[in-house]
Amino acid sequence: MDPPAGRGGDILSGAAGRAAAKALRATTEGEVAVPGDARYDALRLPWNRRLDPRPAVVFRPHSAAEVPTAVAVARTHGLPLAPQSTGHGTELPCDGGLLLLTGGLSEITVRPERHSVRVGPGVRMAQVVAAARPHGLTPVAGSGEVGVTGFVLGGGIGWLSRAHGLAADGLLAADLVTSTADTLTASPDEHPDLHWALRGGGGNFGVLTALELRLHPVVDGYGGFAVYDLRHAAGILRRYRELVSAFDETATVGVVLYRQPATPAVPEELRGRPVVAVRGLFLTSDAAARRQLRPLLAEAGRPLLGGFRRLPVAALGVGTTPPTARLQHVDLFRALPDPVLDALVAWAQARSGVVEIRLWGGAIARPPVPPGPAGHRDTRFSVLVEAPVGAAGELAALAGRLAPHATGGTFLNFLSDPGRTRTAFTPAHYDRLVEVKRRHDPENVFHLNHNIPPEGDGVG
Numbered sequence: 001m002d003p004p005a006g007r008g009g010d011i012l013s014g015a016a017g018r019a020a021a022k023a024l025r026a027t028t029e030g031e032v033a034v035p036g037d038a039r040y041d042a043l044r045l046p047w048n049r050r051l052d053p054r055p056a057v058v059f060r061p062h063s064a065a066e067v068p069t070a071v072a073v074a075r076t077h078g079l080p081l082a083p084q085s086t087g088h089g090t091e092l093p094c095d096g097g098l099l100l101l102t103g104g105l106s107e108i109t110v111r112p113e114r115h116s117v118r119v120g121p122g123v124r125m126a127q128v129v130a131a132a133r134p135h136g137l138t139p140v141a142g143s144g145e146v147g148v149t150g151f152v153l154g155g156g157i158g159w160l161s162r163a164h165g166l167a168a169d170g171l172l173a174a175d176l177v178t179s180t181a182d183t184l185t186a187s188p189d190e191h192p193d194l195h196w197a198l199r200g201g202g203g204n205f206g207v208l209t210a211l212e213l214r215l216h217p218v219v220d221g222y223g224g225f226a227v228y229d230l231r232h233a234a235g236i237l238r239r240y241r242e243l244v245s246a247f248d249e250t251a252t253v254g255v256v257l258y259r260q261p262a263t264p265a266v267p268e269e270l271r272g273r274p275v276v277a278v279r280g281l282f283l284t285s286d287a288a289a290r291r292q293l294r295p296l297l298a299e300a301g302r303p304l305l306g307g308f309r310r311l312p313v314a315a316l317g318v319g320t321t322p323p324t325a326r327l328q329h330v331d332l333f334r335a336l337p338d339p340v341l342d343a344l345v346a347w348a349q350a351r352s353g354v355v356e357i358r359l360w361g362g363a364i365a366r367p368p369v370p371p372g373p374a375g376h377r378d379t380r381f382s383v384l385v386e387a388p389v390g391a392a393g394e395l396a397a398l399a400g401r402l403a404p405h406a407t408g409g410t411f412l413n414f415l416s417d418p419g420r421t422r423t424a425f426t427p428a429h430y431d432r433l434v435e436v437k438r439r440h441d442p443e444n445v446f447h448l449n450h451n452i453p454p455e456g457d458g459v460g
Contacts, residue, residue, distance in 0.1 A: 013096030016077040017056025020098060023073050024059050030070075030104075031060040044099060046090035048416075049325040050389050053093035055082070060101040064120070064175070064209035067102070071207065072181040074098040075445065082448040083207040085121040086147030089154060091416050092448045103147075105209060110135055116172055118212045121149040128213075129314045137215035140167040142413075144317045149208050154413035155200045155374035155424075157382075159223075159281045159316050160216060162362030163250035168199040168374040169367055170214030176206035179445035183209075197436040200374020202412055202421075203449045204433070205440055222289035223281035223316055224308040230274035230348060232300035233257055237341045237357070239299045240278075247292055249362045253280035257348035257355040270304060274348060277306070286310055327387045329399050330414035331406035332379045343401040344383065351394065353387035373429035376409040384414050412450055421450040422457060431456075 017034050024032045033040040034057050043058045045051075056079055059070050074081040080097030084090055087103070105120035108127060112135040117128055126144030142151055142158040151158075156167025164170070173187035174195070186194035197205050228236065233255075240255055247253055255278055262271040278296060282289035293308060333340065336357070344355050360379045367377055383402065387395045412424040422430055430452070437444075438454040447453075 013056045013079065016079055017096075017098075020073050020077040020079055021057045021059075023076070024057070024070065027069055027073075028059075028066040029062040030066050031058075031062075033058045043101060044094075045323070046084065046087035047323050048088075048090065049323050050327065051090060051093045053082075053090075053095060053099065055094040055099035056096050058099045058101060060104055062104070064105055067100070067177045067207050067209055068181040068183055070098065070100050071177055071179070071445075074100075075179075075181070080448060081445055083203060083446070085149050085208075086124060086145075088146050089150040089203075089413070091418055091450065094448055097448065100207065102149075102207065102209070107210060110137070110215070111212075112137065115215045115217070116212050117215055118210055119148050120210055121147065121208050123148050125151060125317070126314075132215050133219055133312070133314055135215075136217055136219055138218045138313050139213055139215055140164055140170060141313070141317060142167075143321075145321065148213065149211060150203075151413065152211060152213060153198060153200070153202050153208070155411055156413065157358065157360075157364070157375075157411065159252050159313060160218060161364050162252050162359070163218070163283055164216050165363040165367060166200070166374050167213070168372050171195070171199050171372075172212040172214055174198050174208055174212070175210040176208045178206045179441040179443060193436050194440060196370065196372055197433055199372025200412065201372075201425075201433050201436070201452065204437055204446050204452045206446065218283065218313060220310060220312050221281045221283045222286045222308060222310050223279075223313075224311065225277050225279040225306040226297055226303035226308065227260075227270075227275050227277045227305040228300040228303055230257065230276050230345075233276040233345045233348065234341065235299050236276055236278065236296070237336070237345070238338075239296055240357075241336045241341070243292075243296055244359055247359070248282060248284050248288065250283040251280065251289070251292065252359065253278070253293075253296075254356060254358045255279070256357075257344065259352050267305070275304065276300075276348075280308070281313070281316060325389045327389055327392055327395055328414065328416040329385045329387075329395055330410050330416075331383050331399070331402050332376055332409045332411065333381045333383065333406055334378065335405075336381055337405055340383070340402055340405050343398060344385075347385065347394075347398050351387060351391060353385060353391065353395075356384045356386075358382045358384070373425050373433055375411055375424075376407065376426065379407065379409065379411075382411060382414065415450060418450055421452065424450070 082094035
C-alpha cells in the first residue's frame, strides 16, 4: 500500500481522499478534514516540524469504536494509513494517505488494587503521573508532555527505569485494531505473540486504542538538577564516568549539554548561555543520595541554577517544549572513552543543539521473562544529540566520530532515522518481530513508522 507517486498520484490520492472523507462523514461522528478545510493545517502537523505532511484526509475519531471504520475506509480506498496519537514519535510524512489521529481518546482509569492504569492513546505522561499520585503510585515516565502509548511502544526509558525497568516491560495488556480492521486484546494470555511485539516493537502491528500499564509504589525521591557553565563540561563528564559504578542501582543520573533558552523563565544573565547540567533521581535516603552526588557536584563548585532535594517524582520531567524542527542522532555505548567525551563537548561549544547522556543498567539489564524486544539490555550509556535542521552535515560528522566507540545499536524512542530501525533490536528479536509482522500485517498496512517489513529487510 505505497502512496501514489507523481502528479498523477496526487490527483488520484486527492480523489480517494475525498471519497474516504465522504465515507467517514457518513458513518462516524469524528472530525474529518481534507485539503482546503479550515482545520486541515492544524490537524496534519506532528510535533517535529521538520516534517510537513500532506495527507489526503485527516480523521480524528470520536471514540475507539470508530477506529476500525477508519482502517477499513483507508483500505477500501487504497490510501496509506498512518496512526498518530500525540505526534511526538512521527518520523515519516503521511503524504497522500489517511492520517488517523487518536489523540482525542483520552481515557485514564487507575486501578490501585492492581498497581496499574488503563489509558487511551491520547493520554500524556504527566496526566498519568497526576492520576496515579493520590494512590501512592507512579509509572515509569519520561517527559511529561510525551504520549504514553508511543513512549511504551518505543521502549520507554525514564526516571524509574534503573529501579523498575523500561516502560515496555510494564505493558500488561493492549487493545488494538489490526490491519484487517479487527479489534482484539493482546496480553500474556490472549495473542501473546502480539503482546510480546508491542513491548518495544513500535507501531507496526495495529492501532492501539487502550493499554494497561504497571504502576510502582514510588511517589518521591531525592533529585533535581544543577546547572553549570559549559567550560566545566569536560571535567564533569570525566568525573561522571568515574563515579557511575558507585551510584545506587536504583539511581538515575545523567548529564545534559545545551544552551539556556531565551525565555522569561530563565534569569536574564543566563539566557542563551551554553551550560552543562547534572540531572538525577535517587530512591535511597537523602543522606545516601548526597553522599553519592557530592563528588560529582564538587567538580564544578556552586551551580548557576538549580539544586537537589527531596521532591515528588512528578516534579521531574515537567514543562513543555513547543513544536519545533529538529534532527536527532542516538548511539549506545558500553563505555565513554575520551574521544567520545571530547567530541560531545566540542559539539556543544559550537552548536545550539542538545547533548544528553543517560545511564542505563540496573533493572533495565534484568528484563522480565520472557523479555520483550525493547532495547539492547547490555547498554551502559545512551547519547542523544539534537540539532537544528540546518546542521545535518555537522551532525553526520559528529556521528562519524562517535561510531567507532559505539555498540552499533540504537533505541527506538530516540531514533529518528527509519533507515536504522533494525539497529534498535537484537538480531534474534528482529527476526521474531518479522515473524509477528508477517502473521498479523502481511500486507504491511502499518508502514509509515519505524517499519519492520513482513518479508524482512534482506540484511543479515
